Amino acid sequence: xxxxxxxxxxxxxxxxxxxxxxxxxxxxxxxxxxxxxxxxxxxxxxxxxxxxxxxxxxxxxxxxxxxxxxxxxxxxxxxxxxxxxxxxxxxxxxxxxxxxxxxxxxxxxxxxxxxxxxxxxxxxxxxxxxxxxxxxxxxxxxxxxxxxxxxxxxxxxxxxxxxxxxxxxxxxxxxxxxxxxxxxxxxxxxxxxxxxxxxxxxxxxxxxxxxxxxxxxxxxxxxxxxxxxxxxxxxxxxxxxxxxxxxxxxxxxxxxxxxxxxxxxxxxxxxxxxxxxxxxxxxxxxxxxxxxxxxxxxxxxxxxxxxxxxxxxxxxxxxxxxxxxxxxxxxxxxxxxxxxxxxxxxxxxxxxxxxxxxxxxxxxxxxxxxxxxxxxxxxxxxxxxxxxxxxxxxxxxxxxxxxxxxxxxxxxxxxxxxxxxxxxxxxxxxxxxxxxxxxxxxxx
Amino acid sequence: xxxxxxxxxxxxxxxxxxxxxxxxxxxxxxxxxxxxxxxxxxxxxxxxxxxxxxxxxxxxxxxxxxxxxxxxxxxxxxxxxxxxxxxxxxxxxxxxxxxxxxxxxxxxxxxxxxxxxxxxxxxxxxxxxxxxxxxxxxxxxxxxxxxxxxxxxxxxxxxxxxxxxxxxxxxxxxxxxxxxxxxxxxxxxxxxxxxxxxxxxxxxxxxxxxxxxxxxxxxxxxxxxxxxxxxxxxxxxxxxxxxxxxxxxxxxxxxxxxxxxxxxxxxxxxxxxxxxxxxxxxxxxxxxxxxxxxxxxxxxxxxxxxxxxxxxxxxxxxxxxxxxxxxxxxxxxxxxxxxxxxxxxxxxxxxxxxxxxxxxxxxxxxxxxxxxxxxxxxxxxxxxxxxxxxxxxxxxxxxxxxxxxxxxxxxxxxxxxxxxxxxxxxxxxxxxxxxxxxxxxxxx
Numbered sequence: 075x076x077x078x079x080x081x082x083x084x085x086x087x088x089x090x091x092x093x094x095x096x097x098x099x100x101x102x103x104x105x106x107x108x109x110x111x112x113x114x115x116x117x118x119x120x121x122x123x124x125x126x127x128x129x130x131x132x133x134x135x136x137x138x139x140x141x142x143x144x145x146x147x148x149x150x151x152x153x154x155x156x157x158x159x160x161x162x163x164x165x166x167x168x169x170x171x172x173x174x175x176x177x178x179x180x181x182x183x184x185x186x187x188x189x190x191x192x193x194x195x196x197x198x199x200x201x202x203x204x205x206x207x208x209x210x211x212x213x214x215x216x217x218x219x220x221x222x223x224x225x226x227x228x229x230x231x232x233x234x235x236x237x238x239x240x241x242x243x244x245x246x247x248x249x250x251x252x253x254x255x256x257x258x259x260x261x262x263x264x265x266x267x268x269x270x271x272x273x274x275x276x277x278x279x280x281x282x283x284x285x286x287x288x289x290x291x292x293x294x295x296x297x298x299x300x301x302x303x304x305x306x307x308x309x310x311x312x313x314x315x316x317x318x319x320x321x322x323x324x325x326x327x328x329x330x331x332x333x334x335x336x337x338x339x340x341x342x343x344x345x346x347x348x349x350x351x352x353x354x355x356x357x358x359x360x361x362x363x364x365x366x367x368x369x370x371x372x373x374x375x376x377x378x379x380x381x382x383x384x385x386x387x388x389x390x391x392x393x394x395x396x397x398x399x400x401x402x403x404x405x406x407x408x409x410x411x412x413x414x415x416x417x418x419x420x421x422x423x424x425x426x427x428x429x430x431x432x433x434x435x436x437x438x439x440x441x442x443x444x445x446x447x448x449x450x451x452x453x454x455x456x457x458x459x460x461x462x463x464x465x466x467x468x469x470x471x472x473x474x475x476x477x478x479x480x481x482x483x484x485x486x487x488x489x490x491x492x493x494x495x496x497x498x499x500x501x502x503x504x505x506x507x508x509x510x511x512x513x514x515x516x517x518x
Numbered sequence: 519x520x521x522x523x524x525x526x527x528x529x530x531x532x533x534x535x536x537x538x539x540x541x542x543x544x545x546x547x548x549x550x551x552x553x554x555x556x557x558x559x560x561x562x563x564x565x566x567x568x569x570x571x572x573x574x575x576x577x578x579x580x581x582x583x584x585x586x587x588x589x590x591x592x593x594x595x596x597x598x599x600x601x602x603x604x605x606x607x608x609x610x611x612x613x614x615x616x617x618x619x620x621x622x623x624x625x626x627x628x629x630x631x632x633x634x635x636x637x638x639x640x641x642x643x644x645x646x647x648x649x650x651x652x653x654x655x656x657x658x659x660x661x662x663x664x665x666x667x668x669x670x671x672x673x674x675x676x677x678x679x680x681x682x683x684x685x686x687x688x689x690x691x692x693x694x695x696x697x698x699x700x701x702x703x704x705x706x707x708x709x710x711x712x713x714x715x716x717x718x719x720x721x722x723x724x725x726x727x728x729x730x731x732x733x734x735x736x737x738x739x740x741x742x743x744x745x746x747x748x749x750x751x752x753x754x755x756x757x758x759x760x761x762x763x764x765x766x767x768x769x770x771x772x773x774x775x776x777x778x779x780x781x782x783x784x785x786x787x788x789x790x791x792x793x794x795x796x797x798x799x800x801x802x803x804x805x806x807x808x809x810x811x812x813x814x815x816x817x818x819x820x821x822x823x824x825x826x827x828x829x830x831x832x833x834x835x836x837x838x839x840x841x842x843x844x845x846x847x848x849x850x851x852x853x854x855x856x857x858x859x860x861x862x863x864x865x866x867x868x869x870x871x872x873x874x875x876x877x878x879x880x881x882x883x884x885x886x887x888x889x890x891x892x893x894x895x896x897x898x899x900x901x902x903x904x905x906x907x908x909x910x911x912x913x914x915x916x917x918x919x920x921x922x923x924x925x926x927x928x929x930x931x932x933x934x935x936x937x938x939x940x941x942x943x944x945x946x947x948x949x950x951x952x953x954x955x956x957x958x959x960x961x962x
Contacts, residue, residue, distance in 0.1 A: 262782065264791070271791050273804050273852070275782030277721035282807065303791060338706065338719030347708070347715050347747060360717050363726065408717070 075102045076479055079141055081130065081160060082151030083109035083118045085250075086174065086200070088459050090151075090468030091118045091125075097476060098124035108141055132156050142167050147478070149173070149471060157181060161195060168193060170478065174200030174471050182488055189487035196483075198490040199474050201430060201466035202231045205451070205504070207308070207490060208470070208497035209511050210434050213449050214309055215494060217438055222445070224314050226437035227305075230286065230296045231430070232322025233463055236454045237291065239426040243389045245324030248420045249428035249455075249463050256413045257342055258321070263298035265318040266306075274298055280332035285325060288433050288450050289512060295328050296320035308492060322431050330389035333378055334412065337361045342409035352401045354394055354415055361408075371396055393419050427455040430462040432511075437518070448514040466509060473503045519546045520923055523585055525574065525604060526595030527553035527562045530618065530644070532903050534595075534912030535562045535569075541920060542568035552585055576600050586611050591922070593617070593915060601625055605639060612637060614922065618644030618915050626932055633931035640927075642934040643918050645874060645910035646675045649895070649948070651752070651934060652914070652941035653955050654878050657893050658753055659938060661882055668758045669888070670881035671749075674730065674740045675874070676766025677907055680898045681735065683870040687833045689768030692864045693872035693899075693907050700857045701786055702765070707742035709762040710750075718742055724776035729769060732877050732894050733956060739772045740764035752936060766875050774833035777822050778856065781805045786853035796845045798838055798859055805852075815840055837863050871899040874906040876955075881962070892958040910953060917947045 078094060080087060087107070094105055105122075108130035109115040115127035130137055132152060142148055142163045147170040150160045154175035161184055164171045170193050177197045188195045198204055210229060217224070234240075235247040248255060259279045265272050274282050283295040302319040306312045323331075334340055338361045346352070346360070355370065362373045371382060371391070380386050393416055402414040422428060434449040455461035474491070477483060477499045484495065491497045504510065522538060524531060531551070538549055549566075552574035553559040559571035574581055576596060586592055586607045591614040594604045598619035605628055608615045614637050621641045632639045642648055654673060661668070678684075679691040692699060703723045709716050718726050727739040743763040750756045767775075778784055782805045790796070790804070799814065806817045815826060815835070824830050837860055846858040866872060878893040899905035918935070921927060921943045928939065935941045948954065 261787075262785070264788075267808060270800075270808075271804050273782055273790070275780075275785055275805075277780065278782065336719075336721065338717055338722065341706070341719055343705075344708075346717070356714075360715050361719075364711060364714075 075104060076146045077144055078103055078105045078147055078149065078475065079145035080105065080107045080149045080151065081109075081132070081141075083107050083111070083115040083127075084151060085461070085464055086467040087151045088118060088468065089464045090149075090472040092460070093469060093472035094475065095119065095122045095125055098122070101476075101479065103479075106141065106145065132159065138163050139167075142169055145169055147172065147475065149475065151471075154178065157197075158184075164193065164195070165191065171195045172199060172471055172475055172478075173197045174204060174467055176203055177488060177490060185488040192486055194478060194483060194486050195488045196474055196478070196491070196496075197488065199471045199500075200468070201463070201470070202432070204470045204491065205466055205509065206231060206432060206434075207492050208501050209432070209449055209451065210309060211492045211494075211497055212501060213434060213436060213447060213513075214311065217436065217440070217447070220440060222438040222440040224311050224436060224438045225444075226316035226435070227309070227311060227314055228316070228318040228320070228435040229305075229433070230294075230320040230322050230435075231432045232294065234322065234324065234429050234431060235422065236427040236429040236462075239423070240324070242419070243385075243392045244327055244330065244420065246327050246420060247422045247426060247428070248417065249422055249461060252413055252417050252420075253409075256340060256409050256416070259297065259300075260340070260342075261300050263300055263302070265298055265302035265316075266314070267316050267318065269315045271303075277335060280328040280335060283328045284320070286322075286433070286435075288322075288431055289452060291431065291452055293325050294322040294431065295325050296322055297328050308490075316437075322433075326385055326389070330386045333380070333386050333390055336378060337374075339408050339412045342407045344408075345406035346408065346411070349401060349406050349411060350403070352411070353398045354401065355396050355398050357401060357411055357415075358395050422458075424458060427457075428462045429454050430466050444518050446516050446518045449511045450514070451509065451511045453509055465507075469504060469507060469509060470500050473500045477503070519548060520590045521588055522547055522549045522591055522593065522919065523589035524549065524551045524593045524595065525553075525576070525585075527551050527555070527559040527571075528595060529905070529908055530911040531595045531908075532562060532912065533908045534593075534916040536904070537913060537916035538919065539563065539566045539569055542566070545920075545923065547923075550585065550589065576603065582607050583611075586613055589613055591616065591919065593919065594619075595915075598622065601641075602628075608637065608639070609635065615639045616643060616915055616919055616922075617641045618648060618911055620647055621932060621934060629932040636930055638922060638927060638930050639932045640918055640922070640935070640940075641932065643915050643944075644912075645907070645914070646876070648914045648935065649910055649953065650675060650876060650878075651936050652945050653876070653893055653895065654753060655936045655938075655941055656945060657878060657880060657891060657957075658755065661880065661884070661891070664884060666882040666884040666889070668755050668880060668882045670760035670879070671753070671755060671758055672760070672762040672764070672879040673749075673877070674738075674764040674766050674879075675876045676738065678766065678768065678873045678875060679866065680871040680873040680906075683867070684768070686863070687829075687836045688771055688774065688864065690771050690864060691866045691870060691872070692861065693866055693905060696857055696861050696864075697853075700784060700853050700860070703741065703744075704784070704786075705744050707744055707746070709742055709746035709760075710758070711760050711762065713759045715747075721779060724772040724779060727772045728764070730766075730877070730879075732766075732875055733896060735875065735896055737769050738766040738875065739769050740766055741772050752934075760881075766877075770829055770833070774830045777824070777830050777834055780822060781818075783852050783856045786851045788852075789850035790852065790855070793845060793850050793855060794847070796855070797842045798845065799840050799842050801845060801855055801859075802839050866902075868902060871901075872906045873898050874910050888962050890960050890962045893955045894958070895953065895955045897953055909951075913948060913951060913953060914944050917944045921947070 105125040107115040112129035119125035149172045158180040233249045263274045299319040405411045430453045432451040436447040453462040549569040551559040556573035563569035593616045602624040677693045707718045746763040849855045874897045876895040880891040897906040
């Protein structure tokens with residue numbers, strides 16, 4: 075019998091827990107789900123005979139020691155900043171660890187000790203990071219094995235609303251953490267294009283978009299992610315001339331969101347003096363020049379050099395940003411206030427399904443010919459619990475646990491799934507679950 | 519005999535030291551100038567019989583104790599972050615302290631103890647902060663005494679090149695710390711206009727300018743300073759409907775500087791990957807979309823929506839930013855590189871004189887009539903040492919010391935010159951030195 079401890083029963087844990095519970099009879103697994111909110115943990119295990127729910131606060135060290143002691147492997151689905159705490163305990167008690175998050179420097183520092191003790195600390199095993207690594211490395215390893223030489227690699231991912239439920243002017247609904255969407259891109263972006271390093275500041279990021287098609291799902295705009303350069307090393311393609319990672323949105327979203335950025339509404343670095351007295355309308359007026367008798371809608375348009383018939387203006391107006399409704403209590407920074415205005419408008423309604431879109435675009439040469447390879451994945455959510463986001467984040471972790479407990483992974487230490495031993499079995503089991511890539515290749 | 523210890527012999531100390539030395543025979547003062555660079559201290563005292571120069575590193579506590587012990591009053595012209603260290607020593611040894619810098623929370627915290635011990639810790643006694651406080655409060659106190667009620671207060675200051683030497687396309691030369699000019703405005707700005715709080719993000723700051731005339735010195739553009747709101751409390755005008763503080767530049771400067779901001783060249787938050795390999799031209803290209811066969815000058819213009827005949831483009835081109843010259847060694851962030859390109863172009867040449875421009879604009883009602891009061895100061899530098907900046911920063915401190923030693927100031931504790939006891943004698947002695955305000959008033 076193996077004991078699996080899962081810490082954190084949030085949205086991203088749902089599909090993972092279901093997957094593990096379904097297989098728990100076959101494999102003789104016992105699963106403990108620990109969360110600060112015990113009811114949430116209970117809801118996830120649905121009184122399953124092989125599972126138990128416990129109330130657990132990560133700030134209580136004693137409880138962590140006891141929980142880890144009873145486990146064979148530990149899965150941390152907590153916010154990433156807590157992983158090192160869990161990892162230290164796992165080292166102390168010689169337990170394996172799984173997370174879906176980026177390897178922090180603190181986590182990386184534990185590599186040697188984990189290896190010495192024969193422990194696997196598996197990270198970046200969700201969708202982005204996770205499925206992106208696995209699917210990209212599969213193509214990279216395959217093309218390199220044939221003797222291909224990479225010129226360009228662009229990789230884009232987006233969490234969106236499924237086409238059937240895509241019925242608002244932004245063609246966007248919130249399928250994940252709203253705050254991350256509001257603050258996206260604030261550090262600007264850097265990438266490599268045709269051998270030239272490129273830097274985009276935040277105030278230009280949403281204007282420097284590319285338009286791409288993915289399978290028969292129509293067109294998307296892409297804005298650049300923070301730092302694409304580091305992926306040269308991670309994927310072992312250090313001499314590539316173009317490397318770019320971006321985020322998918324539907325056409326028009328970026329141009330309209332840029333208007334909010336330009337005005338200053340996405341700033342989270344200071345609090346408004348008089349937030350409690352504001353309405354949506356006086357909030358936006360605070361960022362505009364004096365109206366001097368004009369309607370502030372017109373001031374807004376003049377300020378941005380757009381007109382009231384434009385799609386940008388229509389999208390902004392639809393958010394209710396010019397309405398005389400009171401700002402929600404407790405909102406203080408411009409970004410908090412903007413989020414409180416946007417969140418109800420971009421809400422994923424009951425019954426709405428979400429969609430994850432991922433596409434890698436490689437260019438490479440082989441035998442003096444040049445090829446483009448597209449590797450595309452679309453996952454549509456199943457219901458309000460098993461969303462596309464929950465499936466693609468949780469399933470790779472769940473499969474990684476399954477395969478590890480089946481003895482498939484020999485590698486130890488702090489790992490991410492960029493080697494065949496790790497990505498092959500996970501991708502193989504993801505495909506029949508509908509998480510799979512369509513490959514297209516053309517000579518160019 | 520009184521001993522004056524001056525710590526820091528930089529540019530802003532020159533005029534102050536000369537002023538104190540000139541009066542040292544009359545008053546029987548001995549002056550010690552301490553600087554980490556002894557030669558600089560020696561250069562400032564010019565072998566004067568009443569002065570001595572010492573080498574001193576603020577990080578050496580022992581030397582600070584000895585120097586302060588020998589002094590009756592201490593003047594800190596060090597960077598502001600060192601003032602608390604000097605202030606603590608002054609408290610310990612019961613010495614008075616003078617600085618030209620803003621009162622930090624650390625300095626403010628010493629107020630009670632300084633008062634108990636009967637010590638004056640005088641701060642914000644330069645030009646901005648300093649002369650701005652004194653001259654504004656003089657008008658505020660005068661109008662309030664008549665029964666006037668303030669509607670609006672706008673106060674603008676700029677360090678510029680004197681008109682006779684104003685001979686480059688930017689109508690600007692560096693008369694002070696270049697880095698501060700390059701990074702100016704990055705926190706955005708907040709102010710109050712007609713009772714409405716206004717917020718401007720950095721990427722809009724240099725587009726939201728006002729154009730003003732000052733005496734017969736022609737027109738200036740003004741961009742908003744960081745936080746104008748705090749001055750309501752400092753000046754005791756809490757119920758005013760408009761309060762705004764800004765920085766003067768000549769017309770056209772802000773619009774052109776905004777182009778550099780928009781591109782991302784003023785960012786100081788990250789280092790370029792390949793700074794050592796860049797030329798000015800490849801540096802700017804890193805921030806632009808791919809040229810695709812076009813000249814990067816054209817890409818630059820298209821990106822910003824300007825044309826090559828525009829004044830903005832001509833100013834930018836004149837900086838040499840499109841030239842194939844190597845980037846200076848050791849420059850890493852965009853802002854550092856930009857500064858290294860701009861600094862030689864905006865250099866104040868030998869013989870060039872600088873200029874400080876300050877103007878307060880009050881609106882108030884009195885006996886049912888409405889008035890505008892303008893209070894304007896222009897100071898032109900005398901030579902390369904006694905620059906307008908050095909005069910206006912150093913002279914108020916020097917006079918404050920003189921008046922204090924003459925027993926004119928009874929107030930104690932941490933102070934700034936906003937009360938008549940402090941500002942009246944300083945302003946009276948500044949006027950005959952050419953640092954004076956021209957008052958204009960109109961009914962409106």
